[in-house]
Amino acid sequence: MFVFVCAGCDAELTAPLSQVALPVHAHQQYGNGLQLPVLMEPGTFAVEPEPWGPPWRRPEETGPDEAAAHGVHGPVHALSGGVPGPIVIAPGDTRGAVLIPEKRGGACCGLAGGDGPNMACAACGLPVASRIDDCSLWQAVWLAPGAVRPLPVEADDAGPLSWAELMAEGKGVPPFEPITSWASLFGASDRWHWSPQWVAAAGQALAHLLAASEGRAVAVPDGLASEMFRRDLDALLPAGPPARRAVFAGPGLSAPDADARILLVPSHPRTGEVWAPRTGDARTPAASAYPVPLPFGVWLRLVFPEPELPVPASRLMPEDVLRDDPPAPAVHDVFRIDQHVFWHTLARLPAVRRPWLAEILAPLTPHPRAGTFQSADEGLRDPGPCPVL
Structure with missing residues (x-):
């Protein structure tokens, strides 16, 4: 497991974290004005191996050789000229960092990070991360490569589950879920x-x-x-x-x-x-x-x-039995x-x-x-x- 510390002063910036695979939906923008949940499970981090973030360059600004050097073989809307290796964590796993209020990143409902890191080390003031919570974006904190470094720590880490253990755990993702909008008056269950x-x-x-x-x-x-x-x-x-x-x-x-x-x-x-x-x-x-x-x-x-969920009973239930079968x-x-x-x-x-x-x-x-x-x-x-x- 690792704790990420500030590259400027070595102050601890995260809780102990275990590395997991980068989710497929890490950079997803879903819907319009929707409230998405937290991207990462508590106690985990993932690394984006590719360059990601500004400056963005159009295909006409780069040749096929440069694109291939980034592992890009086909048409793309833009190529990132950013630094590879940003680390994504759950917002609740941050420690010792404060928001930079003036860096909202052009967001409409929250923070988007378009102006660069919007979180600074509380100890030395070095910009270290971007907090993301704007509408239609997964909530996350992205630690900027070069501004942080990993520090190994001793902690209980059982390692990855086997395929058999994953099957026994049975943790699937349902195909439908309730997602509310920022302007909703009815809560998260108003629309699936x-x-x-x-x-x-x-x-x-x-x-x-x-x-x-x-x-x-x-x-x-x-x-x-x-x-x-x-x-x-x-x-x-x-x-x-x-x-x-x-x-x-x-x-x-x-x-x-x-x-x-x-x-x-x-x-x-x-x-x-x-x-x-x-x-x-x-x-x-x-x-x-x-x-x-x-x-x-x-x-x-x-x-x-x-x-399938059970069909609600049509007859009266005993008084001591509570039913909630939507x-x-x-x-x-x-x-x-x-x-x-x-x-x-x-x-x-x-x-x-x-x-x-x-x-x-x-x-x-x-x-x-x-x-x-x-x-x-x-x-x-x-x-x-x-x-x-």
Whole structure:
């Protein structure tokens, strides 16, 4: 475990923290005027390995060689000229830091960090972090690289759970959740939405599904997976057989079928490791299938959906029995992927350079306001300057 200290005076700025994988939705902007919860679990931190934050440069300002040096192989709206390595933590894990009130970052409802770090070390005044809590942004504190350094500390840290332990824990992410707006008079339960985590996970997975398609139709499992991907896959890929089959694979499931060429698999929430089938023969179909990663909590609820809520009883209940069986939430919106996550992922896959995929992407644009392919994507805002540095 680590405590992060000020690079200027060594004052402690965080509680003891364990490193986990950077969430897929770390830089997500969801909806319009919505109140998103805290990004990170208490006691954890994650590192953004890429450059992130201003100055932002348009593609015409950079050549393909410079983009490739950043791991970018395809079209992007802008490239970051920031410093790699910002660290994200939960706001409640900060220590010894104070807000810089004049640095709101152009936010409308809270803090966004667009003016640079808006938190300073209370001991020496060095700007060290950006507190993010504006509408439609995940609440977080991003520690600026170069302004802090990690200090190892002795603490109980059991290490990452095994796949079997993760399955036993059963911590999934529900596909729907109540999210309130800043102007709501009724609280968080007035409107149910598709989970922002599912929307971001679908953006990442769709990029991999396109890369795995080899320009052919892709068939995904029925149910929620079809609702997530079918509309966009049908819009982007040619119709008709032979389709490449995508199936679920992972802990707790039997071996995938021999004709499955794409595997929808979980990624470990702490290590980021993508699950892979154990096989001693590299020639088996599972060994050569393309793994499409999904965050473990989303994958778990796709493969093992929660049972339907019970129907409220119509007869009188005994006086000593309390019942609270609400009807299942109704989300009538069409599922739309997070377009920013989609383009961010796709541009970093070498397959984006293949002629057949370049032809598919040619009519599209990586600009976040362009809409999701054939329909306008309501509520997704331009990421603009990243709220990190």
